[in-house]
Amino acid sequence: MSTGFKTLLLAHHTGDTSAAGRAIADFSGRVAQRSGGLLNIADMPGSTLGNIPALLRLVMDGQADMAFAPFDRLCELIPKFGFVGMPFVFDDLAHADRVLNGPFADWALPDLLQRGLHSLSSWEWGRRQISNRVRPLQQPADLAGLRIRVPPIAINLDAIQALGAMPVVVEFARLIPALRQGMVDGQENPVAIIHGYRLYEQQGYLSLLDYSYGAMLHIINRRSFEALSAEHQKILAEESRRAGQAMRLALRTEELSQIEALRTAGMRIERPDPQPFRIALQPARERLIERFGAARGGSFLAMVEHLRAAPATEDAA
Known part of the structure; x- marks a missing residue:
């Protein structure tokens, strides 16, 4: 050594x-x-x-x-x-x-x-949110017809598709040009990314869904x-x-202050009822389990269920 x-x-x-x-x-x-x-x-x-x-x-x-x-x-x-x-x-x-x-x-x-x-x-x-330049998103039906940028990751693609939008795969390095040129109507990322990369300059609406943890x-x-x-x-x-x-x-x-900064910059910010989105995303959950294995998925979900109300632990990773 x-x-x-x-x-x-x-x-x-x-x-x-x-x-x-x-x-x-x-x-x-x-x-x-x-x-x-x-x-x-x-x-x-x-x-x-x-x-x-x-x-x-x-x-x-x-x-x-x-x-x-x-x-x-x-x-x-x-x-x-x-x-x-x-x-x-x-x-x-x-x-x-x-x-x-x-x-x-x-x-x-x-x-x-x-x-x-x-x-x-x-x-x-961070937790993923959805922004767009067309309209506020208060229920899954509001995503119909919108072209939403996703990274080249099947999990994200399945989720946006399940919500009724059209997923468009764009690498992150090309996201801002894609927004500026109108190749896509919206995108999904944590608040810190939306704020830090000034995506509010191309996006007028933000829906705080917290639908996926990264x-x-x-x-x-x-x-x-x-x-x-x-x-x-x-x-x-x-x-x-x-x-x-x-x-x-x-x-x-910093997330709360970033949300307020986005609002000050002109974004209309919604926090919709998550239940309709949760229901709409059930097929994406099922595809994810099928993709990565039902046995593994069962083990993971057992951990999730067991720890819904358990005390916090230290970072073990």
Whole structure:
């Protein structure tokens, strides 16, 4: 195991000024400080080295040491992660915390090692909302005929289709041009993305649905991690967990002020009754379970049900 000077390449898709970007900068600084400058992070943000699937391959191949793997992309390698984005599966954020930081981590994380990956901690991405430029969305029927941008992820495509809209697959890097050029009428993303990327400049209506929860793992190549000294492994894991918790807190505490800023910028903001949307999205839930396996889906839903009212646990990822 290495005890000398070491630089780890962290390639990721987030921007420098986002909540994730700020947390990553803090993580990098604290790792260098605690290691006495012996362990350093070379930060490559904004998909500099490729899109999310490309970054995952770089880490698996050892060409990059670390990345952030959204669960809805990681499920292409490890199906268990696909269930987390199931529409309306969690009652609230505290419920998601109990599941993901408890039995889910014990259930899913060992599968990473078989892919040559090690999880440092779990970070939050946020709950997905729908914005558009045409009309307010107060019930599923209001989405009929709207072209809604989705990432190239089957979970999102199925959800938007189940709501009666026309999903249009566009990579995130092309989202703003697609909105400006009228290729799509709307999109779905967490509030922090809508606010941070100024999507309100092209979108006049926002429906706060909280219909799908997003998280991502801070992953490291297994060989890269095992080559570090025990002390450096400890520093890396502790600082990743601390930064992830700080980002989670920032996302949650800043969301209300971001919503008010969006309203001030001219967006009409609705918080519809979720029940009609929950019913409309049931076929998408069923397709997700079929895609990733009924037995796995049963195990996941058992965790979800068991922890609906259980006390919170610490981040175990």
